[in-house]
Amino acid sequence: MDDKTVSSRSEMNFRLLIYSFVLATALTSCKTEYERVRTSNDPNLILEKANAYYDQKDYYKAQNLYDIVIPFYRGKKEAEVLFYKYAYCNYHQDQFLLSQHYFENYANTFFTSPYKEEAQYMAAYSQYQLSPNHRLDQTYTETAITAFQKFINLYPDSERSSVATTLIDEMRAKLEKKAFEQGRLYYDIKNYKAAINSLETMIKDFPETKRGEEIKWIILDSSHVLADNSVFIKKEARFNETLSKASKFIEKYPSSKYLSEVEKIKSNCISSLKEIQNVGLEN
Numbered sequence: 001m002d003d004k005t006v007s008s009r010s011e012m013n014f015r016l017l018i019y020s021f022v023l024a025t026a027l028t029s030c031k032t033e034y035e036r037v038r039t040s041n042d043p044n045l046i047l048e049k050a051n052a053y054y055d056q057k058d059y060y061k062a063q064n065l066y067d068i069v070i071p072f073y074r075g076k077k078e079a080e081v082l083f084y085k086y087a088y089c090n091y092h093q094d095q096f097l098l099s100q101h102y103f104e105n106y107a108n109t110f111f112t113s114p115y116k117e118e119a120q121y122m123a124a125y126s127q128y129q130l131s132p133n134h135r136l137d138q139t140y141t142e143t144a145i146t147a148f149q150k151f152i153n154l155y156p157d158s159e160r161s162s163v164a165t166t167l168i169d170e171m172r173a174k175l176e177k178k179a180f181e182q183g184r185l186y187y188d189i190k191n192y193k194a195a196i197n198s199l200e201t202m203i204k205d206f207p208e209t210k211r212g213e214e215i216k217w218i219i220l221d222s223s224h225v226l227a228d229n230s231v232f233i234k235k236e237a238r239f240n241e242t243l244s245k246a247s248k249f250i251e252k253y254p255s256s257k258y259l260s261e262v263e264k265i266k267s268n269c270i271s272s273l274k275e276i277q278n279v280g281l282e283n
Helices: 003-038 045-053 060-074 077-091 097-109 116-130 141-156 159-188 193-205 212-228 231-254 259-282
Strands: none
Touching: 003 045, 003 060, 045 060, 045 077, 060 077, 060 212, 077 097, 077 116, 097 116, 116 141, 116 159, 141 159, 159 193, 193 212, 212 231, 212 259, 231 259
Protein backbone atom coordinates (compact mmCIF):
# COMPACT_ATOMS: atom_id res chain seq x y z
CA MET A 1 0.00 0.00 0.00
CA ASP A 2 1.56 3.35 -1.05
CA ASP A 3 1.79 6.51 1.04
CA LYS A 4 -0.85 8.26 -1.04
CA THR A 5 -3.48 5.59 -0.27
CA VAL A 6 -2.65 5.62 3.42
CA SER A 7 -2.92 9.40 3.48
CA SER A 8 -6.30 9.32 1.69
CA ARG A 9 -7.71 6.81 4.13
CA SER A 10 -6.40 8.74 7.10
CA GLU A 11 -8.05 11.89 5.81
CA MET A 12 -11.36 10.04 5.29
CA ASN A 13 -11.25 8.60 8.80
CA PHE A 14 -10.52 12.04 10.20
CA ARG A 15 -13.49 13.52 8.38
CA LEU A 16 -15.78 10.76 9.64
CA LEU A 17 -14.53 11.44 13.14
CA ILE A 18 -15.29 15.15 12.75
CA TYR A 19 -18.79 14.44 11.36
CA SER A 20 -19.53 12.05 14.20
CA PHE A 21 -18.35 14.60 16.74
CA VAL A 22 -20.48 17.35 15.21
CA LEU A 23 -23.54 15.10 15.10
CA ALA A 24 -23.05 13.93 18.68
CA THR A 25 -22.57 17.53 19.81
CA ALA A 26 -25.75 18.60 18.03
CA LEU A 27 -27.77 15.79 19.55
CA THR A 28 -26.38 16.50 22.98
CA SER A 29 -27.10 20.20 22.52
CA CYS A 30 -30.74 19.50 21.58
CA LYS A 31 -31.20 17.18 24.51
CA THR A 32 -29.56 19.68 26.83
CA GLU A 33 -31.84 22.46 25.58
CA TYR A 34 -34.96 20.39 26.18
CA GLU A 35 -33.82 19.30 29.62
CA ARG A 36 -32.76 22.83 30.46
CA VAL A 37 -36.20 24.17 29.58
CA ARG A 38 -38.01 21.30 31.28
CA THR A 39 -36.23 21.87 34.57
CA SER A 40 -36.14 25.67 34.38
CA ASN A 41 -39.23 26.31 36.57
CA ASP A 42 -40.00 29.17 34.19
CA PRO A 43 -43.64 28.76 33.00
CA ASN A 44 -43.29 31.35 30.26
CA LEU A 45 -40.17 29.73 28.83
CA ILE A 46 -41.63 26.23 29.08
CA LEU A 47 -44.86 27.26 27.34
CA GLU A 48 -42.95 29.07 24.61
CA LYS A 49 -40.78 26.02 23.98
CA ALA A 50 -43.78 23.66 24.16
CA ASN A 51 -45.49 25.68 21.42
CA ALA A 52 -42.29 25.57 19.38
CA TYR A 53 -42.14 21.78 19.66
CA TYR A 54 -45.83 21.61 18.77
CA ASP A 55 -45.23 23.65 15.61
CA GLN A 56 -42.37 21.29 14.75
CA LYS A 57 -44.77 18.34 15.22
CA ASP A 58 -42.68 16.98 18.07
CA TYR A 59 -45.81 16.15 20.03
CA TYR A 60 -44.08 14.00 22.62
CA LYS A 61 -41.85 16.82 23.89
CA ALA A 62 -44.62 19.37 23.51
CA GLN A 63 -46.98 17.27 25.62
CA ASN A 64 -44.39 16.73 28.33
CA LEU A 65 -43.80 20.47 28.61
CA TYR A 66 -47.54 21.25 28.53
CA ASP A 67 -47.98 18.81 31.42
CA ILE A 68 -45.62 20.96 33.48
CA VAL A 69 -47.21 24.34 32.78
CA ILE A 70 -50.92 23.46 32.74
CA PRO A 71 -51.30 24.15 36.49
CA PHE A 72 -49.74 27.62 36.02
CA TYR A 73 -52.11 28.67 33.23
CA ARG A 74 -55.37 27.10 34.35
CA GLY A 75 -58.03 29.81 34.32
CA LYS A 76 -55.84 32.26 32.39
CA LYS A 77 -56.29 33.47 28.80
CA GLU A 78 -53.45 31.22 27.57
CA ALA A 79 -55.35 28.14 28.74
CA GLU A 80 -57.72 28.15 25.75
CA VAL A 81 -55.03 27.53 23.13
CA LEU A 82 -52.91 25.47 25.52
CA PHE A 83 -55.65 22.88 26.12
CA TYR A 84 -56.53 22.85 22.42
CA LYS A 85 -52.94 21.94 21.53
CA TYR A 86 -52.68 19.52 24.42
CA ALA A 87 -55.66 17.53 23.09
CA TYR A 88 -54.02 17.36 19.68
CA CYS A 89 -50.74 16.19 21.23
CA ASN A 90 -52.58 13.16 22.53
CA TYR A 91 -54.38 12.64 19.23
CA HIS A 92 -51.21 12.77 17.12
CA GLN A 93 -49.61 10.18 19.39
CA ASP A 94 -52.57 7.81 18.82
CA GLN A 95 -53.74 8.21 22.41
CA PHE A 96 -57.33 8.37 21.23
CA LEU A 97 -59.05 7.67 24.53
CA LEU A 98 -57.21 10.60 26.06
CA SER A 99 -57.71 12.88 23.07
CA GLN A 100 -61.45 12.11 23.10
CA HIS A 101 -61.55 13.08 26.78
CA TYR A 102 -59.60 16.32 26.32
CA PHE A 103 -61.47 17.42 23.18
CA GLU A 104 -64.82 16.75 24.89
CA ASN A 105 -63.67 18.57 28.00
CA TYR A 106 -62.45 21.49 25.87
CA ALA A 107 -65.80 21.81 24.08
CA ASN A 108 -67.64 21.77 27.41
CA THR A 109 -65.29 24.30 29.01
CA PHE A 110 -64.54 26.95 26.38
CA PHE A 111 -68.05 27.76 25.14
CA THR A 112 -67.06 30.84 23.14
CA SER A 113 -63.86 29.45 21.67
CA PRO A 114 -63.49 29.50 17.87
CA TYR A 115 -62.19 25.92 18.26
CA LYS A 116 -65.31 24.63 20.05
CA GLU A 117 -66.91 23.08 16.95
CA GLU A 118 -63.62 21.51 15.89
CA ALA A 119 -63.06 20.11 19.38
CA GLN A 120 -66.55 18.59 19.45
CA TYR A 121 -65.90 16.96 16.09
CA MET A 122 -62.47 15.68 17.12
CA ALA A 123 -63.93 14.15 20.28
CA ALA A 124 -66.16 12.05 18.04
CA TYR A 125 -63.38 11.41 15.53
CA SER A 126 -61.13 10.11 18.30
CA GLN A 127 -63.82 7.57 19.13
CA TYR A 128 -64.02 6.69 15.44
CA GLN A 129 -60.28 5.99 15.43
CA LEU A 130 -60.87 3.41 18.19
CA SER A 131 -63.52 1.58 16.17
CA PRO A 132 -62.06 -1.91 15.52
CA ASN A 133 -62.47 -4.64 12.92
CA HIS A 134 -66.10 -5.79 12.66
CA ARG A 135 -65.29 -9.16 14.24
CA LEU A 136 -64.28 -7.49 17.52
CA ASP A 137 -66.34 -5.81 20.22
CA GLN A 138 -68.07 -2.76 18.73
CA THR A 139 -68.56 -0.61 21.84
CA TYR A 140 -66.29 2.13 20.48
CA THR A 141 -68.11 2.02 17.16
CA GLU A 142 -71.44 2.57 18.87
CA THR A 143 -70.13 5.43 21.04
CA ALA A 144 -68.54 7.04 17.97
CA ILE A 145 -71.87 6.93 16.12
CA THR A 146 -73.58 8.54 19.11
CA ALA A 147 -70.88 11.21 19.33
CA PHE A 148 -71.09 12.04 15.61
CA GLN A 149 -74.89 12.21 15.82
CA LYS A 150 -74.55 14.63 18.73
CA PHE A 151 -72.21 16.76 16.61
CA ILE A 152 -74.66 16.77 13.68
CA ASN A 153 -77.47 17.84 16.00
CA LEU A 154 -75.34 20.69 17.39
CA TYR A 155 -73.93 21.82 14.02
CA PRO A 156 -76.38 20.73 11.29
CA ASP A 157 -75.05 23.31 8.81
CA SER A 158 -71.36 22.57 9.37
CA GLU A 159 -69.25 21.16 6.54
CA ARG A 160 -68.00 18.60 9.08
CA SER A 161 -71.56 17.28 9.50
CA SER A 162 -71.55 15.82 5.99
CA VAL A 163 -68.28 14.04 6.78
CA ALA A 164 -69.76 12.85 10.09
CA THR A 165 -72.78 11.43 8.23
CA THR A 166 -70.48 9.51 5.87
CA LEU A 167 -68.53 8.09 8.80
CA ILE A 168 -71.74 7.08 10.58
CA ASP A 169 -72.83 5.19 7.44
CA GLU A 170 -69.43 3.49 7.33
CA MET A 171 -69.67 2.38 10.96
CA ARG A 172 -73.29 1.26 10.63
CA ALA A 173 -72.19 -0.92 7.71
CA LYS A 174 -69.59 -2.45 10.02
CA LEU A 175 -72.22 -3.14 12.69
CA GLU A 176 -74.50 -4.61 10.06
CA LYS A 177 -71.78 -6.93 8.79
CA LYS A 178 -71.04 -8.12 12.32
CA ALA A 179 -74.74 -8.77 12.99
CA PHE A 180 -75.14 -10.69 9.72
CA GLU A 181 -72.07 -12.85 10.32
CA GLN A 182 -73.28 -13.63 13.82
CA GLY A 183 -76.66 -14.78 12.53
CA ARG A 184 -75.04 -16.70 9.67
CA LEU A 185 -72.76 -18.45 12.16
CA TYR A 186 -75.75 -19.66 14.19
CA TYR A 187 -77.27 -20.96 10.95
CA ASP A 188 -74.07 -22.74 9.91
CA ILE A 189 -73.73 -24.51 13.26
CA LYS A 190 -77.42 -25.49 13.07
CA ASN A 191 -78.58 -23.37 16.00
CA TYR A 192 -81.67 -22.39 14.05
CA LYS A 193 -83.63 -20.71 16.81
CA ALA A 194 -80.70 -18.40 17.60
CA ALA A 195 -80.21 -17.73 13.88
CA ILE A 196 -83.84 -16.65 13.51
CA ASN A 197 -83.76 -14.40 16.57
CA SER A 198 -80.41 -12.85 15.61
CA LEU A 199 -81.31 -12.14 11.98
CA GLU A 200 -84.80 -10.86 12.74
CA THR A 201 -83.24 -8.39 15.18
CA MET A 202 -80.79 -7.40 12.46
CA ILE A 203 -83.63 -6.68 10.03
CA LYS A 204 -85.20 -4.37 12.61
CA ASP A 205 -81.91 -2.61 13.32
CA PHE A 206 -80.90 -2.31 9.65
CA PRO A 207 -84.10 -2.14 7.59
CA GLU A 208 -82.16 -0.58 4.70
CA THR A 209 -79.78 -3.55 4.39
CA LYS A 210 -78.94 -4.83 0.91
CA ARG A 211 -78.76 -8.36 2.29
CA GLY A 212 -82.51 -8.51 2.87
CA GLU A 213 -83.22 -11.34 0.43
CA GLU A 214 -80.44 -13.58 1.74
CA ILE A 215 -81.38 -12.87 5.36
CA LYS A 216 -85.07 -13.65 4.75
CA TRP A 217 -84.05 -16.91 3.06
CA ILE A 218 -81.86 -17.98 6.00
CA ILE A 219 -84.67 -17.13 8.43
CA LEU A 220 -87.18 -19.09 6.34
CA ASP A 221 -84.93 -22.13 5.96
CA SER A 222 -84.09 -22.07 9.68
CA SER A 223 -87.79 -21.82 10.53
CA HIS A 224 -88.57 -24.78 8.28
CA VAL A 225 -85.85 -27.02 9.73
CA LEU A 226 -86.88 -26.01 13.24
CA ALA A 227 -90.52 -26.89 12.52
CA ASP A 228 -89.59 -30.18 10.87
CA ASN A 229 -87.56 -31.25 13.91
CA SER A 230 -89.93 -30.03 16.60
CA VAL A 231 -91.84 -32.19 19.03
CA PHE A 232 -95.35 -32.91 17.78
CA ILE A 233 -97.08 -30.42 20.04
CA LYS A 234 -95.08 -27.53 18.53
CA LYS A 235 -95.17 -28.61 14.89
CA GLU A 236 -98.47 -27.07 13.85
CA ALA A 237 -97.67 -23.57 15.10
CA ARG A 238 -94.18 -23.66 13.65
CA PHE A 239 -95.25 -24.97 10.24
CA ASN A 240 -97.97 -22.29 10.06
CA GLU A 241 -95.36 -19.66 10.90
CA THR A 242 -92.98 -21.03 8.26
CA LEU A 243 -95.76 -21.15 5.68
CA SER A 244 -96.52 -17.51 6.35
CA LYS A 245 -92.85 -16.61 5.95
CA ALA A 246 -92.66 -18.53 2.67
CA SER A 247 -95.72 -16.76 1.25
CA LYS A 248 -94.35 -13.34 2.21
CA PHE A 249 -90.96 -14.21 0.71
CA ILE A 250 -92.50 -15.19 -2.64
CA GLU A 251 -94.57 -12.00 -2.66
CA LYS A 252 -91.55 -9.79 -1.95
CA TYR A 253 -88.97 -11.63 -4.08
CA PRO A 254 -90.86 -13.20 -7.00
CA SER A 255 -87.66 -13.52 -9.06
CA SER A 256 -85.41 -14.72 -6.25
CA LYS A 257 -82.66 -17.26 -6.87
CA TYR A 258 -84.06 -19.10 -3.84
CA LEU A 259 -87.56 -19.29 -5.34
CA SER A 260 -87.56 -23.01 -6.17
CA GLU A 261 -86.36 -23.89 -2.65
CA VAL A 262 -88.98 -21.62 -1.13
CA GLU A 263 -91.70 -23.29 -3.18
CA LYS A 264 -90.55 -26.69 -1.88
CA ILE A 265 -90.66 -25.41 1.70
CA LYS A 266 -94.15 -24.02 1.15
CA SER A 267 -95.34 -27.30 -0.33
CA ASN A 268 -93.81 -29.28 2.52
CA CYS A 269 -95.47 -27.02 5.10
CA ILE A 270 -98.89 -27.56 3.51
CA SER A 271 -98.37 -31.35 3.41
CA SER A 272 -97.11 -31.46 6.98
CA LEU A 273 -100.04 -29.41 8.26
CA LYS A 274 -102.48 -31.79 6.54
CA GLU A 275 -100.78 -34.75 8.19
CA ILE A 276 -100.99 -33.05 11.58
CA GLN A 277 -104.70 -32.33 11.05
CA ASN A 278 -105.31 -35.96 10.04
CA VAL A 279 -103.57 -37.20 13.15
CA GLY A 280 -105.75 -34.88 15.18
CA LEU A 281 -108.92 -36.19 13.53
CA GLU A 282 -107.88 -39.78 14.12
CA ASN A 283 -107.21 -39.06 17.76
